[in-house]
Amino acid sequence: xxxxxxxxxxxxxxxxxxxxxxxxxxxxxxxxxxxxxxxxxxxxxxxxxxxxxxxxxxxxxxxxxxxxxxxxxxxxxxxxxxxxxxxxxxxxxxxxxxxxxxxxxxxxxxxxxxxxxxxxxxxxxxxxxxxxxxxxxxxxxxxxxxxxxxxxxxxxxxxxxxxxxxxxxxxxxxxxxxxxxxxxxxxxxxxxxxxxxxxxxxxxxxxxxxxxxxxxxxxxxxxxxxxxxxxxxxxxxxxxxxxxxxxxxxxxxxxxxxxxxxxxxxxxxxxxxxxxxxxxxxxxxxxxxxxxxxxxxxxxxxxxxxxxxxxxxxxxxxxxxxxxxxxxxxxxxxxxxxxxxxxxxxxxxxxxxxxxxxxxxxxxxxxxxxxxxxxxxxxxxxxxxxxxxxxxxxxxxxxxxxxxxxxxxxxxxxxxxxxxxxxxxxxxxxxxxxxxxxxxxxxxxxxxxxxxxxxxxxxxxxxxxxxxxxxxxxxxxxxxxxxxxxxxxxxxxxxxxxxxxxxxxxxxxxxxxxxxxxxxxxxxxxxxxxxxxxxxxxxxxxxxxxxxxxxxxxxxxxxxxxxxxxxxxxxxxxxxxxxxxxxxxxxxxxxxxxxxxxxxxxxxxxxxxxxxxxxxxxxxxxxxxxxxxxxxxxxxxxxxxxxxxxxxxxxxxxxxxxxxxxxxxxxxxxxxxxxxxxxxxxxx
Numbered sequence: 001x002x003x004x005x006x007x008x009x010x011x012x013x014x015x016x017x018x019x020x021x022x023x024x025x026x027x028x029x030x031x032x033x034x035x036x037x038x039x040x041x042x043x044x045x046x047x048x049x050x051x052x053x054x055x056x057x058x059x060x061x062x063x064x065x066x067x068x069x070x071x072x073x074x075x076x077x078x079x080x081x082x083x084x085x086x087x088x089x090x091x092x093x094x095x096x097x098x099x100x101x102x103x104x105x106x107x108x109x110x111x112x113x114x115x116x117x118x119x120x121x122x123x124x125x126x127x128x129x130x131x132x133x134x135x136x137x138x139x140x141x142x143x144x145x146x147x148x149x150x151x152x153x154x155x156x157x158x159x160x161x162x163x164x165x166x167x168x169x170x171x172x173x174x175x176x177x178x179x180x181x182x183x184x185x186x187x188x189x190x191x192x193x194x195x196x197x198x199x200x201x202x203x204x205x206x207x208x209x210x211x212x213x214x215x216x217x218x219x220x221x222x223x224x225x226x227x228x229x230x231x232x233x234x235x236x237x238x239x240x241x242x243x244x245x246x247x248x249x250x251x252x253x254x255x256x257x258x259x260x261x262x263x264x265x266x267x268x269x270x271x272x273x274x275x276x277x278x279x280x281x282x283x284x285x286x287x288x289x290x291x292x293x294x295x296x297x298x299x300x301x302x303x304x305x306x307x308x309x310x311x312x313x314x315x316x317x318x319x320x321x322x323x324x325x326x327x328x329x330x331x332x333x334x335x336x337x338x339x340x341x342x343x344x345x346x347x348x349x350x351x352x353x354x355x356x357x358x359x360x361x362x363x364x365x366x367x368x369x370x371x372x373x374x375x376x377x378x379x380x381x382x383x384x385x386x387x388x389x390x391x392x393x394x395x396x397x398x399x400x401x402x403x404x405x406x407x408x409x410x411x412x413x414x415x416x417x418x419x420x421x422x423x424x425x426x427x428x429x430x431x432x433x434x435x436x437x438x439x440x441x442x443x444x445x446x447x448x449x450x451x452x453x454x455x456x457x458x459x460x461x462x463x464x465x466x467x468x469x470x471x472x473x474x475x476x477x478x479x480x481x482x483x484x485x486x487x488x489x490x491x492x493x494x495x496x497x498x499x500x501x502x503x504x505x506x507x508x509x510x511x512x513x514x515x516x517x518x519x520x521x522x523x524x525x526x527x528x529x530x531x532x533x534x535x536x537x538x539x540x541x542x543x544x545x546x547x548x549x550x551x552x553x554x555x556x557x558x559x560x561x562x563x564x565x566x567x568x569x570x571x572x573x574x575x576x577x578x579x580x581x582x583x584x585x586x587x588x589x590x591x592x593x594x595x596x597x598x599x600x601x602x603x604x605x606x607x608x609x610x611x612x613x614x615x616x617x618x619x620x621x622x623x624x625x626x627x628x629x630x631x632x633x634x635x636x637x638x639x640x641x642x643x644x645x646x647x648x649x650x651x652x653x654x655x656x657x658x659x660x661x662x663x664x665x666x667x668x669x670x671x672x673x674x675x676x677x678x679x680x681x682x683x684x
Contacts, residue, residue, distance in 0.1 A: 014353070015042065015174055016064045018093035022111050023070035024383070025159040026127040027053075031067040032513055033160040050426050050652065073255070074114045075223055078488075082225060086087075087118055089209040095173045102132040102139055102154070103501055105268055106261075107397040112148075113260035116185050117214025121177045121208065123169045124148065125155040128593055129502045136274045149181040158506030160614020168415075174612040175275065184266065186213050186448065188259040192252075194245050195220055201242050220244075220252040285502075288381065294388030302385070302407045305376060309368030309415065316364025319600055323357040342543075351537050353467065355529045358582070362414060362642045363525060367414030367518040372480065374514055378420050378505040396479040397487040399423060402432040409439035411640035417646040418521065427486035428649050434482050434660045435608040437643070438474040440635050443583035450587070455627040467635055474667065479662070486515055525645035530586070532581055532641045547593065566669050567629035572622065577631065580638040586630075592620055624683040629676035637668040663682045 009174050019027045035054025052067035066567075068087060069080035085425070087095055098115060100347070101108040105126075112124060126132075126139055143146040145152040154507065156162070172178075189195050202212035207229065214342055218226040219242070227246055231239050289291045328349045328404035335345045390400035401422050409416030423429040441449070452460035468490060542549040556570035563573040570594045578585035594617045622630070638661050648657040 007181075013062065014062050015094040015168065016066065016092060018066045018068055018096045019099065020068050020088070020096050020111065020115065021070060021127075022072050022101075025070065025101055025108060025111075026125075027067055027070060027099055027511075029157040029509055030097075030127075031100065032516065033157060033163070033509065034063075034065050036512070036516070036547060049200035050648050063170075070463045071111075073110065073257075075221060077217070085118070085491050088115075088118055089517065091120070094122060095170060097125060098122055099125045099127050099157070102126040102129045103135055103137065104446070105139070105272060106264060109264045109267065110260060112180070113185065113263055116180050116263075117211040117217065119173055119179055119209045119211055121173050123149055123166075123173045123182050124152045125157075125166065126152065127155050127157050128503070129154045129155050130159075131501060134503065135501065137272060139276045140271045142271075144267060145505040147184075147267055147271075149179070150178045155505075160508065160512075169458045182211070182213055185259065185263045188544070189213065189217055189256065192255050192259065194249055197243050197247075197636075201234065201245075202230065207233070211494070217256050218672060221256050222246070222249065222252055226592055237304060250581050255524060281648045282385055284385070288384040289387055291388075294384070295392075298385045298388055298403065299407065301376065301381070302404050305372040305542070306369075306408055306415075307409045309365060309372045309411070311368065312371055313364035313368035316367060317361050320357050320361030321363070322361075322567060323360065324353055327353045327356075343541075346541070347537070349528065351533045355526065355533045357524045358533075359522060359529050359642065361523045362412075362640070365412045365415050366521050366646065367514065368411070368416045370418055370421070370517050371510070371514045373408075373419055373422065375505055376509050380502040380512055382422055384480070396431075396435065396475070397429050397483040398432055398435075404434075405432050405436045406439055407666070409441060410439055413439070413441045413444050413643040414436060414521075414646045417643060417650050419519065420650055423516070425487075426651075430653070430656050430660075431479065431482055431486045433647050433650060434492035434663075434675055435475045435478055437639055437647075437660065438471055438478060440471065440634065440641055441583065443555065443640070444635055447583060447587050450615075451618070451627060451631055455619060455622075455624050461509070463631060467632070470632070470636070470671070478663075483659075521646055521649050522647045525642045528641050528645040528648075536581065538580075566672045567626055567680075568633065568672060569626065572626060576633045576637060576672075577636045580641065580665075582640045584636065590618060625676050625679035628679045628683065631670040632673035632675045633668045635668075636664065636671055638664050 009012075014550065019031055021027045031054065034056045036056075040055030046139065049122060055062055055064050057063070066087065068084045071081045071084055072079065073081060074085040075081055087093065096118075098112050100112060115122065117377065124144070125145075126141060129139065132139060133538060139154065139252040141152040141154050151172055152170045153165045155166060190199075194527070195216060199216040200214060202215045204212065207214050207215060210226075215226060215230055219230065227242070234242060236553045248384065288297055330350050332345055335348065360559060376385075383406075385404060388400065388402035389403040393400050393402045396402070400418075404422065405419040407415040408419045413436060416434050419433045419622070420429045420436075421434060449460065449464065452463040456463060467573060530552065536552075539552040539555070540547070547553050552574065556574050559573070562568055566573075568576060571590065574593065575586045575589040578589040579602065618627070644657060644661055651657055
């Protein structure tokens with residue numbers, strides 16, 4: 001039975017465009033190129049799968065763009081695939097734009113073959129045409145368009161100045177409603193055992209936008225959700241017949257897959273010509289993917305990238321550092337001149353200016369990390385990192401790309417969280433962030449060795465070794481605690497992938513992505529920092545600067561019996577709390593409490609100095625066992641408030657961000673309790 005290939009043309013107001021394609025097909029690049037910063041990222045209602053929507057306006061018409069989750073097919077193998085196909089079949093999109101990698105059409109057109117039979121107007125974009133040409137391939141889009149019956153556009157998603165061909169094809173699809181031709185694929189399906197019998201049981205009109213051909217193929221593949229939905233439409237007699245056919249269809253997905261690839265080969269037989277040129281990176285790629293040298297090379301590249309990230313980050317840090325000295329005097333003078341109360345002056349200059357300084361200084365590293373590792377992914381090397389580390393990371397329920405955020409977190413947890421953007425599975429992204437929090441960042445290493453050497457002298461290296469051992473144990477425990485809910489067992493299998501070719505980066509597209517990501521993180525981070533700074537400032541505020549008159553002092557002394565249970569005095573406990581704002585705050589707060597240098601708030605946001613003889617003061621006031629407990633509590637506390645904001649920015653889940661934060665606070669206090677009571681036995 002042949003399908004009707006067009007729908008009656010109708011005018012479409014505020015059209016919805018769905019982007020469909022495999023991972024690394026260029027969907028996100030096209031999405032960013034179309035929508036710019038006019039986009040919203042969240043999660044599908046009730047699902048742990050990312051939802052991206054945005055819009056663009058052209059010729060007075062607003063086009064909504066939905067970037068559907070990247071999947072390799074439209075089967076029911078994952079939540080992402082089910083969400084993607086339901087969105088399309090339920091008629092939420094007026095046109096589906098299918099992206100295929102022109103440099104690897106034999107593989108990337110599998111999504112098109114799996115889409116065949118869904119009766120939604122479509123456009124095929126042959127992305128990465130520039131890479132295909134570099135390989136010596138010639139793709140005739142006219143031949144493909146004639147065979148497929150839908151607009152086919154040679155395309156480069158990174159070249160936003162030349163989207164005219166895409167826009168013309170989109171307008172044509174909205175007007176003509178072209179459907180993908182399926183007769184050739186249907187003919188191949190009919191050669192399969194039991195397909196004809198299954199097809200005869202399908203509703204003649206299909207089900208929603210699912211055609212009878214598509215439904216029969218999916219049931220033959222053993223697609224449980226489709227089978228259940230079709231059964232509901234059948235009589236008891238036909239249900240029994242369907243169950244018998246479905247049960248007898250062993251390896252159906254293998255056979256339909258052969259049909260799809262045969263259909264793809266027929267499509268490309270006279271549409272693709274030219275011989276693929278050998279790439280000059282052959283020797284490098286052999287090293288990059290080797291079992292022996294692949295991992296050391298990847299670690300070296302990531303560490304060099306980590307160092308390189310400080311170069312673009314430096315201007316942000318310099319500008320941020322200048323803000324207090326530039327803005328605070330000006331605001332103080334202006335507010336004083338108009339007779340503003342001291343409370344308001346302190347609120348604006350202490351909270352507002354310092355929060356801005358803190359956010360801009362720390363966001364620079366997010367910019368640097370996103371730029372450097374976006375470049376690594378853009379040229380095609382990130383896939384090699386994922387490949388060589390996949391076996392190791394799979395033991396934690398992660399993919400190989402997770403190694404990058406872990407190593408980056410040694411420099412900054414904010415960058416580590418931002419670096420999880422390269423992980424396409426939402427659950428694995430959240431799990432990676434939750435494990436990356438356990439990695440002590442550079443700010444931690446700036447204070448832990450100092451405290452360790454002050455209290456333990458030549459034995460300080462043992463403390464560092466113990467911290468590394470606990471890091472590994474912490475990550476393993478965390479993977480068990482969160483992994484069950486975030487990563488399904490079937491998603492923990494080894495990685496099966498075709499490595500993309502190396503190619504030159506498109507700097508315009510990359511920079512748009514980097515600035516967009518940095519802006520998002522900055523806005524969210526500033527909100528969090530302002531809120532935390534305001535709360536901390538109010539708690540530590542006193543009219544004359546006397547800490548004993550502040551609310552935080554009253555709270556600290558009141559709860560000291562509880563803090564002693566964890567091995568901390570009220571002073572070290574407040575320093576522990578401050579370390580959740582920034583690790584550097586721990587020493588500043590101890591200095592303000594024990595030596596009277598500055599206020600608690602100024603110490604927390606890093607604008608107050610420390611006593612010159614702080615080491616002597618700490619040794620005189622803190623017992624070794626308490627010092628050891630304090631070291632572990634600070635090391636494994638929340639990394640910092642900006643890391644929390646970055647985590648929320650990547651997970652789009654306040655619930656999971658709060659869960660991770662509460663978990664780390666509890667684990668830090670538990671470690672403090674254990675370390676103190678064990679240490680007391682040996683250190684006195």
